[in-house]
Amino acid sequence: MMIQQQTKTDDGAFYFALAVGGLISAIGIAAALYMEIMGHQVSGMNNQIFWGLPHVFGIFLIVAASGVLNVASIGSVFGKKAYKPRGPLSGLLAIVLLAAGLAIIMLDLGRADRVIIAATHVNLTSVFGWNMILYPVFFGLVGLYIWTLMDRSKNQYSKTVGTAAFIWRLVMTTGTGSIFGFIIARQAYQSAILAPMFIILSFAWGLAIFLVVQEIMYARSKMELHPQLRARMKNLLGVFIGAALYFVAVYHLTNVYYAKQFEFTHFILVSGGVFPLLFWGGFVLLGSVVPLFLLYAPGFSANKGSVTAASYLTVAGGLCLLFVFIIGGQAYPMDMFPGMQVTSSFFDGKIDSYMPSLPEILLSVGGFAIAFTMTLVGVRVLRFMPQDDVAKLQSAGYLHD
Amino acid sequence: MTEPNDKSRRGFLGAAAVGAAGLGVAAIAPGLHLIEVSQASAPGKGASSKVRWGMLIDTTKCASDCNACVKACNSENGISEVLKDPRQASQWIRKIDLKDAKSGITHSLPMMCQHCEHPPCVDVCPTHASMKRADGIVLVDRHTCIGCRYCMLACPYKARSFVHMTLTEQNPEVPRGQGCVESCTFCVHRVDKGQIPACVEACANAEHNAMLFGDLNDPNSAIAQRIAEVKTTQVRADLKLNVGVRYQGI
Numbered sequence: 001m002m003i004q005q006q007t008k009t010d011d012g013a014f015y016f017a018l019a020v021g022g023l024i025s026a027i028g029i030a031a032a033l034y035m036e037i038m039g040h041q042v043s044g045m046n047n048q049i050f051w052g053l054p055h056v057f058g059i060f061l062i063v064a065a066s067g068v069l070n071v072a073s074i075g076s077v078f079g080k081k082a083y084k085p086r087g088p089l090s091g092l093l094a095i096v097l098l099a100a101g102l103a104i105i106m107l108d109l110g111r112a113d114r115v116i117i118a119a120t121h122v123n124l125t126s127v128f129g130w131n132m133i134l135y136p137v138f139f140g141l142v143g144l145y146i147w148t149l150m151d152r153s154k155n156q157y158s159k160t161v162g163t164a165a166f167i168w169r170l171v172m173t174t175g176t177g178s179i180f181g182f183i184i185a186r187q188a189y190q191s192a193i194l195a196p197m198f199i200i201l202s203f204a205w206g207l208a209i210f211l212v213v214q215e216i217m218y219a220r221s222k223m224e225l226h227p228q229l230r231a232r233m234k235n236l237l238g239v240f241i242g243a244a245l246y247f248v249a250v251y252h253l254t255n256v257y258y259a260k261q262f263e264f265t266h267f268i269l270v271s272g273g274v275f276p277l278l279f280w281g282g283f284v285l286l287g288s289v290v291p292l293f294l295l296y297a298p299g300f301s302a303n304k305g306s307v308t309a310a311s312y313l314t315v316a317g318g319l320c321l322l323f324v325f326i327i328g329g330q331a332y333p334m335d336m337f338p339g340m341q342v343t344s345s346f347f348d349g350k351i352d353s354y355m356p357s358l359p360e361i362l363l364s365v366g367g368f369a370i371a372f373t374m375t376l377v378g379v380r381v382l383r384f385m386p387q388d389d390v391a392k393l394q395s396a397g398y399l400h401d
Numbered sequence: 402m403t404e405p406n407d408k409s410r411r412g413f414l415g416a417a418a419v420g421a422a423g424l425g426v427a428a429i430a431p432g433l434h435l436i437e438v439s440q441a442s443a444p445g446k447g448a449s450s451k452v453r454w455g456m457l458i459d460t461t462k463c464a465s466d467c468n469a470c471v472k473a474c475n476s477e478n479g480i481s482e483v484l485k486d487p488r489q490a491s492q493w494i495r496k497i498d499l500k501d502a503k504s505g506i507t508h509s510l511p512m513m514c515q516h517c518e519h520p521p522c523v524d525v526c527p528t529h530a531s532m533k534r535a536d537g538i539v540l541v542d543r544h545t546c547i548g549c550r551y552c553m554l555a556c557p558y559k560a561r562s563f564v565h566m567t568l569t570e571q572n573p574e575v576p577r578g579q580g581c582v583e584s585c586t587f588c589v590h591r592v593d594k595g596q597i598p599a600c601v602e603a604c605a606n607a608e609h610n611a612m613l614f615g616d617l618n619d620p621n622s623a624i625a626q627r628i629a630e631v632k633t634t635q636v637r638a639d640l641k642l643n644v645g646v647r648y649q650g651i
Contacts, residue, residue, distance in 0.1 A: 039566040039579045046488035047562050050550040110548015110563060110580030117545050121528040128527035128551055184521060184640055185557035334559060336512075336636055337499055337651070344512070345471075346495040346559065347488060 013220070014380060021373035028366010031359040032107035040110065044357045048347055049330045053356035054108040056322045057364035060205065061101030061371060063176055063198055064318075066169040067206020069094040069142065073169075074236075076149065076162040082229055082398045086214070086386040087158070091146040092378045093210060094169075095139060100371035102135065107363060127179045134172045141165040150382070173199045180329075187264035188329025193254065197247040201318065204240035208314035211237065213375060215308050217385055226390055227302060228399045234307045238295040241314060245288045248321065260335070267351070268328050275328040278320040287317010327354050450535040453518075453645065454587055455617035456601070457624050457633060458510055460650035462611035463604075465509035470494055470612065473603030474513075477588060479572035484565060491562035491577075493585045494600055499651065508651050511600065511612070513585035514539055514560040515636065516645035522552035522561065522584075531582075537617075537645050538587050546581040553582060557637045560584050587614075587645075617645065 035042055045052040071090035075083030106115050123129040145165045148158035177198030183189035211233060218225050252269060255261040268275050291310035293300065300306040331352045336342065342349030356364075378384060393399045474494045475481065484490045494513040500506070516539045522531040523539065530546035533539050541552075553561045561584045568577055574590040577583055588598035596602075597614045604612040615624035633647040 036580070040563065041484055041486070041489055041565040046486055046565075047491070047553070048488055048559075050553050050563055110550070110582070111546065111578075112548075114545070114547045117528050117547055121530075121545055123527055123529045125524045126527045126551070128525065128549060132527065179551075182525070183555055185555055189554075330554070334557060336558065337497075339502055340508075341500040341502055342497060344495050344497040345487075346492045346512075348495075348497055348512075348559065352488070 010220075014376070017376055018373065021369050021376055024369035025366050025373050028104075028363045028369060029107065031362035031366065032112065035108070035359050035363070036112055042357060043360050044355045045360070046352075048352040049327060049354040051326055051330060052354060053323075053360045053364045054104050054367075056319060056326055057367050058101045058104035058108070059176065059179075059326070060319055060322050061097045061104065061367060063101075063173060063202045064205040064209050064315075065094050065097035065101060065202075066138075066173040066176070066199075067202030067204065068097060068210050069165060069169050070203055070206055071210050072145065072149070073162060073166040076158045077166050080398075081393060081396050082232055082388075085388055086210070087149040087162075088146050088382075089214065089217075089379070089384040089386055090210060091142050091149065091165075092382075092384050093206075093213060093375065094142050095146075096371050096374040096378065097206075097209065098135060098138060099374065100367045103370055104363060104367035108360075127175055127182060130175050134168075134175050138165075138168055138172050141168050169202075170199060173202045176202075180325075186329055186334060187255075187261050187332060188268070188325065191251060191254065193247065193251050197244075197251055200240070200243045200247045201321070204237065204244045204314055205318045207233070207237050207240055208311040208318075211307060211311040212315070214386060215304065215311075217379060221385060223385075225304075226388060226393075226399060229388060229393075230304065230307055231302065232398075234295050234301065234310070237307075237310065237314065238292055241288050241291055241295075245284070248283070260338075264332050267332050268324060272328060272331070272351070275324045275331070279324045282320025283317045283324065286313050287320055288314075291317070330354075448534040448536040448538070451618060452536040453617040454516065454537050454592065455615065455624055455645040455647065456516075456587070456598075457613040457627055457647045457649060459611045459613070460508045460510045460648055462609050463509045463511065464609055465496075465498055465507070467509075467607055467609060468496060469603040469607040469609070470511045470600035471496060473599040474585070477572065477591075477599035478575045478586075479568075479570060479577065481570055482566055482568055489565040491564060491583060493560075493562065493583070510648060510651065512558060512560070512636075513600075513646070514556075514587075515558050515642070516585075516587060518643035518645070520642065521555040521557065521640075525551045525555040527551065534589075538589050538592070539584070540586055540589065541581065541583055543576050543578050543581055543583075546578075548580040548582065550582060556584075557640055557642070 043052060069090055071083055072087035074080045075085075075087045106112055109115060118128075119132055122132045141161065142165055145158065145161045148154040148161050174195040177195035180189040181191055181194035214225065252265055255265040269279060270276055291313045294306040294310040294313075295301055331354060333342070333349050333351060336348070390399060471492075471494050478493060480491050480493065482490070494511050497510055497512045499508040499510070516537055518537065520531070520533055520539050523533050525531075527549060528545045528547055530542045531539070531552050532542060548563065550563055553563065561582050563582050564577060564579050567579045571577055575586070588596070588600075591598060601612040601614045604610065613624050613627060615622040617625055617628070619625055628647060631649055633649050634651050635642075635644045635647060
């Protein structure tokens with residue numbers, strides 16, 4: 001089998017998918033506009049839990065955007081030939097996921113109409129302020145990277161630009177972890193481990209999304225991914241899921257060790273109702289243990305469906321983890337007066353609850369739809385389909401008969 | 402705006418402010434008053450770094466069933482909106498009741514923006530909307546706040562509120578706005594006119610006199626002298642934010 005040729009996909013299916021993606025995106029944007037006009041009183045957020053579902057989805061996409069670029073980096077920075085044909089798609093997804101994640105976060109702003117101020121009044125002591133530099137440069141670098149990967153005359157620069165993009169994405173996700181890592185006020189955050197933890201999480205979430213998109217593209221083009229290539233990538237996903245689990249475990253173990261953090265950790269992991277449920281059931285079991293089983297258990301691991309299911313579950317587990325981390329971290333009251341029972345009209349000392357409203361759900365889902373629609377258009381107009389020269393890979397020792 | 406003033410000006414403003422409020426000013430020592438009248442600012446001048454406005458709250462005088470400071474704050478700052486979910490309502494100042502889990506001893510105290518010397522909200526604000534004036538008052542610029550709520554995540558005192566609805570009936574001197582974050586301003590519009598914050602005035606009117614406002618940098622001010630005399634507490638002193646609001650009795 002030599003290079004597989006991408007067959008022209010069905011026009012009708014493309015336009016149908018485009019219409020559905022566009023419609024859900026438009027509904028999401030309309031929901032944000034509704035919140036903008038009515039105020040956030042129509043959201044489930046309040047003055048205790050002020051970052052809600054849109055932040056969970058938005059931050060997930062931003063973290064995954066950085067991670068999905070790993071696929072390109074492994075190919076052109078670390079020289080793994082099996083990943084090289086996947087570089088352009090990896091770059092496209094990085095741009096698309098970051099754009100969609102930012103769209104959610106920006107549309108949820110109290111004054112989304114003033115978003116330009118974020119660029120004209122940058123405060124460099126703020127991690128959000130850093131993002132005004134980190135994100136545009138990431139877009140630029142990845143755009144350049146895709147160019148060097150897709151234009152043969154510019155291939156020689158791909159390693160240099162790819163290395164710059166690789167380093168930049170590590171810095172960018174360090175920034176995302178530091179959004180929380182530098183928060184001294186709350187028990188859930190202020191931990192140096194959050195920056196590397198978010199980097200590891202990005203590896204797993206980004207690769208999971210890449211594998212899902214790749215399988216869909218192959219299926220739509222009636223192409224078949226070489227099983228050994230799938231096996232390589234699913235093993236990598238397994239390693240990333242395991243590493244993510246390890247970092248999350250260390251984060252919680254650290255908190256258990258600190259006496260002042262114990263009660264918060266008990267809340268998140270044991271007594272906090274929906275939060276322990278989503279942590280153990282969502283992130284640990286469905287988002288980590290089951291995917292690892294599907295990726296490694298004999299009888300499952302070689303199966304295309306198992307790898308795709310494991311990827312979907314990794315994404316779902318990631319959303320559960322962020323829900324617990326972001327919402328749970330706010331729901332637990334701040335310990336302003338240690339050793340005291342605290343009550344007030346502002347719900348001090350009380351564990352808060354959060355139920356996302358319909359506009360928030362629509363905005364969050366709309367963000368995913370924006371990513372879907374942009375990817376759909378991207379792969380339609382340019383050659384992002386990973387196409388493997390199997391004979392070459394075999395001769396290079398990457399594949400075996 | 403706030404500059405050291407000559408004695409006659411200070412005296413006049415003091416008398417005017419106290420008189421206007423109808424306060425009975427309790428002298429606790431010769432030349433030392435329970436309620437210290439603020440130094441007024443000269444029009445057109447910026448806040449002075451020579452001044453550090455602060456507040457001392459004597460929790461032993463704060464009555465659990467008294468809400469005068471909260472009502473005065475709401476009235477002064479035009480916080481009158483009613484939201485279906487009370488958790489979405491703005492609270493610039495709130496009363497907190499404390500009970501020691503072991504001894505059972507109770508305290509009541511008002512909690513608001515602590516006007517930190519090193520405010521985390523200012524550090525994290527992406528647009529410089531959260532800012533600290535030279536005289537230590539921490540404010541939000543209503544024109545550059547984009548409503549990201551990062552400052553709310555960063556504030557250790559839960560002192561900030563996000564405006565969840567369109568507002569009407571605002572006090573022209575205290576602009577507020579939907580989609581922005583806000584918090585106690587120490588009634589900066591009053592302080593710049595040489596008056597004391599509305600909550601402090603109301604506390605005195607209720608005859609509790611639990612709140613003392615003044616210049617922490619002025620060794621002759623009542624607040625500075627009291628802080629030098631009695632043991633005071635900074636809430637979350639472990640964070641070393643050097644707050645402008647001190648508590649006595651907890």
